[in-house]
Structure formats: C-alpha cells, structure tokens
Amino acid sequence: MSTANAQSAAFVRREMLAEQEPPLSERGVIKWMRENLFSGPLNTLLTILGLAAVFVVINLALPWLLHSVWNANSVAECRAIIAERYGEGAHGACWAVIRERWPQFLYGFYPSSLYWRPLVAFLLLFVALAPVLFAHLPRKMLWFSMAYPAVAFWMLWGGSIWVPVMVMAGFAIGWFAYRVLLPVSGAILASIAAVLAPVIWWLFLSGAVAGALQSVLPIAIQSVSSDKFGGFVLSITIGLCGIAFSLPMGIVLALGRRSDMLLVKALSVGFIEFIRGVPLITLLFTASLLLNYFLPPGSNFDIILRVIIMVTLFSAAYIAEVIRGGLAALPRGQYEAADALGLDYWRAQRLVIMPQALKISIPGIVSSFIGLFKDTTLVIFVGLLDPLKGITDAVRASIDWKGVYWEPYIFVGAIFFAICFSMSRYSMYLENKLKRDNR
Amino acid sequence: MSDPHAIDRQIDRSHMQVTDEVAIQITGMNKWFGTFHVLRDINLTVNRGERIVIAGPSGSGKSTLIRCVNRLEEHQQGQIIVDGTELTSDLKNIDKVRSEVGMVFQHFNLFPHLTILENLTLAPIWVRKVPKKEAEETAMYFLGKVKIPEQALKYPGQLSGGQQQRVAIARSLCMKPRIMLFDEPTSALDPEMIKEVLDTMIELAEEGMTMICVTHEMGFAQAVANRVIFMDQGQIVEQNEPYEFFNNPQSERTKLFLSQILGH
Numbered sequence: 001m002s003t004a005n006a007q008s009a010a011f012v013r014r015e016m017l018a019e020q021e022p023p024l025s026e027r028g029v030i031k032w033m034r035e036n037l038f039s040g041p042l043n044t045l046l047t048i049l050g051l052a053a054v055f056v057v058i059n060l061a062l063p064w065l066l067h068s069v070w071n072a073n074s075v076a077e078c079r080a081i082i083a084e085r086y087g088e089g090a091h092g093a094c095w096a097v098i099r100e101r102w103p104q105f106l107y108g109f110y111p112s113s114l115y116w117r118p119l120v121a122f123l124l125l126f127v128a129l130a131p132v133l134f135a136h137l138p139r140k141m142l143w144f145s146m147a148y149p150a151v152a153f154w155m156l157w158g159g160s161i162w163v164p165v166m167v168m169a170g171f172a173i174g175w176f177a178y179r180v181l182l183p184v185s186g187a188i189l190a191s192i193a194a195v196l197a198p199v200i201w202w203l204f205l206s207g208a209v210a211g212a213l214q215s216v217l218p219i220a221i222q223s224v225s226s227d228k229f230g231g232f233v234l235s236i237t238i239g240l241c242g243i244a245f246s247l248p249m250g251i252v253l254a255l256g257r258r259s260d261m262l263l264v265k266a267l268s269v270g271f272i273e274f275i276r277g278v279p280l281i282t283l284l285f286t287a288s289l290l291l292n293y294f295l296p297p298g299s300n301f302d303i304i305l306r307v308i309i310m311v312t313l314f315s316a317a318y319i320a321e322v323i324r325g326g327l328a329a330l331p332r333g334q335y336e337a338a339d340a341l342g343l344d345y346w347r348a349q350r351l352v353i354m355p356q357a358l359k360i361s362i363p364g365i366v367s368s369f370i371g372l373f374k375d376t377t378l379v380i381f382v383g384l385l386d387p388l389k390g391i392t393d394a395v396r397a398s399i400d401w402k403g404v405y406w407e408p409y410i411f412v413g414a415i416f417f418a419i420c421f422s423m424s425r426y427s428m429y430l431e432n433k434l435k436r437d438n439r
Numbered sequence: 440m441s442d443p444h445a446i447d448r449q450i451d452r453s454h455m456q457v458t459d460e461v462a463i464q465i466t467g468m469n470k471w472f473g474t475f476h477v478l479r480d481i482n483l484t485v486n487r488g489e490r491i492v493i494a495g496p497s498g499s500g501k502s503t504l505i506r507c508v509n510r511l512e513e514h515q516q517g518q519i520i521v522d523g524t525e526l527t528s529d530l531k532n533i534d535k536v537r538s539e540v541g542m543v544f545q546h547f548n549l550f551p552h553l554t555i556l557e558n559l560t561l562a563p564i565w566v567r568k569v570p571k572k573e574a575e576e577t578a579m580y581f582l583g584k585v586k587i588p589e590q591a592l593k594y595p596g597q598l599s600g601g602q603q604q605r606v607a608i609a610r611s612l613c614m615k616p617r618i619m620l621f622d623e624p625t626s627a628l629d630p631e632m633i634k635e636v637l638d639t640m641i642e643l644a645e646e647g648m649t650m651i652c653v654t655h656e657m658g659f660a661q662a663v664a665n666r667v668i669f670m671d672q673g674q675i676v677e678q679n680e681p682y683e684f685f686n687n688p689q690s691e692r693t694k695l696f697l698s699q700i701l702g703h
Contacts, residue, residue, distance in 0.1 A: 336511050337548035341562035341614065342538030344530070351561060355552050436551050436594045 067092025070099055074400035097404045098411045101395050105412065108230015108385050114158075114222065118233045121155035124148065125240070133426065149244075156237065159223035162210035170198035170206060226304045230385030232415060238304065239373040242311040246372065247365070249312065250319030251358075255349065257324055268320070275317035281381055283310040288382035307379050315372040322364035326357035359434045366427035370420045387412045446641065446662035454647040457665055460487040461520075462618055462649050463508060468517030470500075470507060477503050478514070479673045485651065487617075490644050492660035492681075493653045495670035496696060501653045504670070505620045508651070509540045522617060538566050541611030545623040547603040549595035555582070555606050556591040559613045567614065574613070581609040585639050601632025605639050612643075619643065621652040657701060661685060669693045 024030060037047045067086050072078040078094035086092065098105070107115055128148035131141035150164035178194035185193075214220065229237070256268030275283070287306040295301055330353060338348035358365070377388040385391055392408040395401050463485040470478040478500050485491060493501045506512040507519060510526050510533045519526045521536045550558050559578035563569040569577070582588040585605035587598075595603055604624055611619060621640065625633040637659050644650060644663045654660070660667050660681055667684040669677045669692075677684070677693045685701075688694045 331546075331548075333544060333546050333548035334550065337542075337544065337550070339511060340509055340537055340540075340542035340544075341610070342534050342566045343562060344534055347565050351565060352550055356550075359552065434552070436596055 064091045064093055068095050069093070070095050072096035073100070075403045094404055094407055097395065097401050097407050101401070101408075102411075104395060105231050105387055105391050105408070105415075107233050108391060109228045110224060110230070110233060111222075111228065114224060117155045117158070117221075117224075121152040122236070124151060124155075154221070156229075156233070157224055157226075158221045160210060160214045161219040161221075162213040166206040166210040166213075167202065170201045173201050174198040226302050229304060231387045231391045234304070234379070234384060235373070235376045235387055236419075238308055238311055238376045238379065241308045242315050242372050242376075243369050245308075245312040246315035246319055246368075249316035250323055250365075251354065253316060253320035254323035254327060257320065258327060272317045272320050275314055276321070280311070280314050280375055280378055283314055284378060284382045286310070303382065303384065307382065307384065311372060311376065314375075315368055318368045318371075319365055322361045322368060323357060325364065326359075326361035327353065329360050330356055359431075362427050362431055362434075366423055370423055373420060373423075374416060387415070446637070446658045448638075448641070450641065450662055451645045454645060455488065455490070455665070456647060457486050457488045461485070462487045462489070462522060463651075464518070464520040465508075466518045468507065468514050468519060470503065470512065470514045470516075477673050478507070481517070481675060483668075483675065485618075485649065487649050488647055489649055489666060490664050491651045491666045491668060492664040493651065493668045493670060494655065494657070494660065494696070495676075499670040500673040501670045502622050505542075505622055505651050505653055508618075508620060509537050509542055511542075534566075538562075538614060539617050541614060541616035541619045543604070543607050543611055543619070543621045543624045545626050547595070547600075547607045547627075549603055549607055549610070551595050554592050554594055555587075555598070558595065558606065559610050562610075563613050577613055578609070581612045582606075584612075584642070585609045586635075599632060600628045601635045604628065604632075604636045608636075608639055608643070618649045618651070621650065621654065623653050623655070625654065625656060655700065657685070669696065671696070 021027065025034065038044045067082055067090055069078045069081050069092055072081060072094065073096070075094060075097070078092070078096055082090055082092035082094075103112065103115065107118060110118060125148070127141070128145040131137045131139065132145055147168070150168045153164045153167075154161055174194040174197055177197040178190045181190035181193050253268050253272055256264045257272065259265045259268070284307060287310040288303060291301065291306060334352060334356065335348065338352040343351065377386040380386045380389045385394065388409070392412065395408055396404055461484055463483070465481050465483040468478060468481040469476070481504060483504075493504065495501050503512055507514050507526075508521060513528075514526075522539050524532050524536050526532060526536060549555075550561070553561065556575060556578055559581065560571065560574040563574040563577065564571055579588055579591065582591055585608055587602050587605060590598055590602060590606070595606065598606065608624075624640070625636050628636060633656070637656060640650070640652070640659065641663055652659070652664075664681050666678060667681050668675055669684070669688075669690075671692050677688065677690045679687075679689075684693075685697065688697055
C-alpha cells in the first residue's frame, strides 16, 4: 500500500492513537479553579474579595494565636511572657486561663473531690446513648439506657440510692397497673391508671418508702446540691433532659393538634401557640420566681428541675410543629392503608405514620435540639452558672484573670460547636441510613 | 368490541360459586361531602362468592361507595352490614370489619419504610396476633402466589408499579379477608403492567373470593364478573350480568358510557 490511500475517500487506520491527557486548562486544579473560582468577571471579583477578607482575618488572628501562652498564673504574667518573647506591644493568646480554670468551665462549683461522679455519668451516657442512636447494636443494651436516668441522677446529685430507685419504681408501677387493668377494664381506663398510679406513688408514697429503705439498708453517697452545679455539667444535664423529654412530648402535641377531638385539639393548639409566643426567658423567670407563689409554702422544688421542665415545654412546642409538618407531608393513602388493614389509631401511628413522619422531620427536630442545647446558656438569668456567661464572668472576675476576654469565650464556643456539630452530623447519618427510595 | 386488555385466557369457573349467604347488605344509604350529595339511596346486596364490577364516569361515586364498605368514608344515612356487623361509629365494629375486608388502592399505598415482607406481616402480627414466624410463612406463600417471592427483602420504592400493586394485593390477602375491595387497581399502571395485576385478580376470583372491583377494565368485567353495576351521579343506574350489560344495555346513560369507553 502506498501513502496515496490517504488522499482517497477510503480510509484505513494502521496505527491506533494512544490516549492523551486533556489540555492543561481542562484538568486538575486549573479546571477546578476555572469552574469554581474564576468562571466570570463577577465570580473573579468575589473570589478576590473573599481571599482578601480571609487574609485580613488571618493577619489579625494568626499572630495572636502563634503568640499563645499556656503556662502562667495570671493575665499579668501572660502579658509579661508575651512581651518578653515577642517584644513590647505584641498581642498573644493567654490559654493559661483555660489550663488553670478548665475544671470550673466543665464542673462549675461542683466539689473537686467529686469530679469523678459527673465524669462517670458522662461516660456512661455514651453507653446509654449508643443503642438508641445506632440500631445495629444489641437491643438488650436498651435496658441500661432505660436505667440510665436514675444512674445519672444518683451520680450527679448523690444522696440515698433509694430516691432514684423509687422514682424508677413509679414507672414499673405504671406499667404494672396497665398490664393488670388492660384485660379487665379496657385500654382507656388502663392508660389512665398507668398515669395516675405512678403520680400518686411519687407524690405521696415514694418519699416515705425511700426513707424506710434507707434506714433498713443505708446506701448513700455524698449529696451535692443544685446550686453547686455549673458549667458544662449544668448545660449538658439540662440540654439532655430537655431533648429526651421534649421529643415524646412534641409527638403527643403534634398528634393532639391533628386530633378530631375538640378538647384535645384546643388544648394542644393553645399550649403550642402560647409557648411559642413567649420568650424562653419569660418561662425561666416564671419557673424561678412566680412558681414559688403558687406552690405550697415551704415546698422546695429544685431550681434545676424547674428549669428542665420549662426548657422541655418550650422545646416540645417547637418540635410539635416540626413533626406536624412531617405528618402533613405524608400522603393520605398511608393513613387509609393502615386503617384498611385494621390497625387501630395508636398502632397505625406507631408502626406506619410516625416512623415516616419522624424521618421527614429529622432535620427540623435536630435543629430544635441544637437550639435547645444552646439556649441552656440562658439559665444565667435565673442565677444558674452557665458556661458561657456564668462561669466566664466568674473566672474573669477573679483578680488573677481580670482582663482576659477572648480565650474563655473561644474555649466555651469550641465545646458548644463540637457538640452541636456532632448532632448535625448524626442527623445526616440518620437521614442517609433511612433513605429508602432509589427513585 | 376492541379492548386493549381483553382477557384471552381460559377462566376456571369450578370454584366460582355464588352462595345464598349475604356478605354485604347496603340499604337506603346516603352520603354527603359537605353539601354535595355524593351517594344517593344506594341499595345493594352482595352474596358470598360474587364478583362485582362497578363502572361509571369519574365523579359518579363508585370509589366512595366501596370506601364506605370498610368505613374509610362515613355514610350519613341508611345501613351497611358487612359480614353481619353493622358499620356505625363504634370503633370495635369498624376494626372488626376492616380486618375481614381487604382493600387494594389505586396508588398501592405500600408502606415505603418497610420491606415487602414487613409490609405483608405488619397487620397479621399486630392485628391478628399471629406469631412472627408464621406470619412470614404466610407472607411468603402469598408472595409466591402473586409471583414475586424474590422481592421479599426489597423496599417498595425498588419495585415496578405492577409489582407494587401485586404486593398490595398479597398484603391484603395475608389478613385472610373474606371480602376484597379493589379501588381502580390498574388505573395508575403502565399498560404492560396492567395484565400482570389483572391476572392476579383473576386467579383470586377463580378461588371463589368475594370481590367488588371499581375498574375501567371491561375485559376483566366480561371474563370474571357475575354482575356489573353502572353508577352515575351517585346512583346505581343499571346492574346486570355482564353479557346482558354489555350487549343489551337498557338505560340511555349506560349506552352512552359504553359507547364512549368501548367504541373506539
């Protein structure tokens, strides 16, 4: 064959072309930058402005961070060290305040010899939460999760072991009452008894029984009163209780709001709208000041418990609305299919409706939880020492650390961020895990 | 008559026997949606073993009628007795009727968060209190009958429309119902999937199931039904056995309807 072939219409390729890299402008970093940073005049301008802003911030913060001092006993000492190392007028972070005062940020004024107790409660928290958060763990672990509130209470507040045990016994009594009455009197009466029996038990009997048991079999650890609580022990206690109680309450309120029963509906709507219409601080003030007027004189109603109740009510109203959104998003056919199969209201809710509605509501619910956790800092207004203002102010008021400004806030902020960011990541994990349709 | 889904298979009629026993008795039933009188003076007796097809233009109340039979809709006047139980506001009676009456919907209404197997075992386990293992065996038996046992562990979203509707039929059957209601079971399906669902329904009819089907599949009506009911404006306009109904309609309204859906 001659090369004349190349001129004619017929064509035969003798050698296959080797694969070539795309041109420089179409690959790797350059392509990415062209597409994402410099795709047009406006984007180029914004990129440059953005870089300038980042540069300014780093320029200000970096020397401050690089000039960090970790070992010092006071602000004055910090400043002296910075001046000595980096010259007069240099700025630097004084992390020594965190190094010296971190127990206070974490534990407030909890007795330092008992720091191990909140720590144990905190570590056990992960054991208790694990089976709740991750469905593939053994279900038997849930028994510990159920007992955990009593364990945590005893670890944090101490005192006789019989107090939390008797409180938990109330739940057992309620369950027992339901079981005994269900075959005799039907579901409605049994449910009422299941609520009433424990309430009567807690109000009138559990204290006496706990006292009697304590005198027979004294098991007690040193008790710590609520005014010693502070810092993240306080925040996490309030936040966690709020989260744990507001979700079921929110579900009940959401169902109540969609109920056909006028009274139930009116109560739910009234509650939700009232709570949402009032700032949380108002509720906290009510809890700390006004409630005393309504309670019988001399009754000592723990301030942390009061705050937890108010935070729970507050958050439950928001969660109810989030869940109502999820319920509204479900097609009517789901309710009809559950009805047509003969499932009664509660079974249909539990097995068909709620799993789907909650799944839709996960982002909203977790947002509410994050909001609730951050709102725990508002307890400063009723005299509890939250980590952000209560403890920070206490630290900054000491003679040694007067004048420290950014460092405690950055430290507290970082811990809040870590916790809230974990919640947000967990919600994304859960959303992905529950994704069912591949349409 | 040209019907795209004419049934060409041989129907085994050996078990299709209409008995004297009354399964559903509806007398003087009226229903309103607000002020709209949607069902007017419905009188209908369904005997055990009957296969009834309800046809009619959209908005004629045919879906509402069968939804009244298991109280997905509430009637305001008259009486509906299903299997000897009268439907009133008494929740016990309603749940009893619902567990005896299976229902298949136009849009399948499978539970998307549960696997096919869980969809099938949910009601038997929680309503009938069947042990889980037994419920699963029953579920697999009925999945076999609708010819998709291999899909048991998938989720509804992974199945085609026809498969989903067959799962929905199997889900109803798992409750061992004595009556089956079909509310336009093939209307939401692509044409090539309609046949597989109709085949499943025919097999069910061949086993002697009491069925009421709201459907536009006239081929199915001719092959399987023992009675066709034509509804318009909330009333039963005409009912007859299929051959007479299609070949010798009496009312003008029926003639018009039949010419519209059959005469292409």
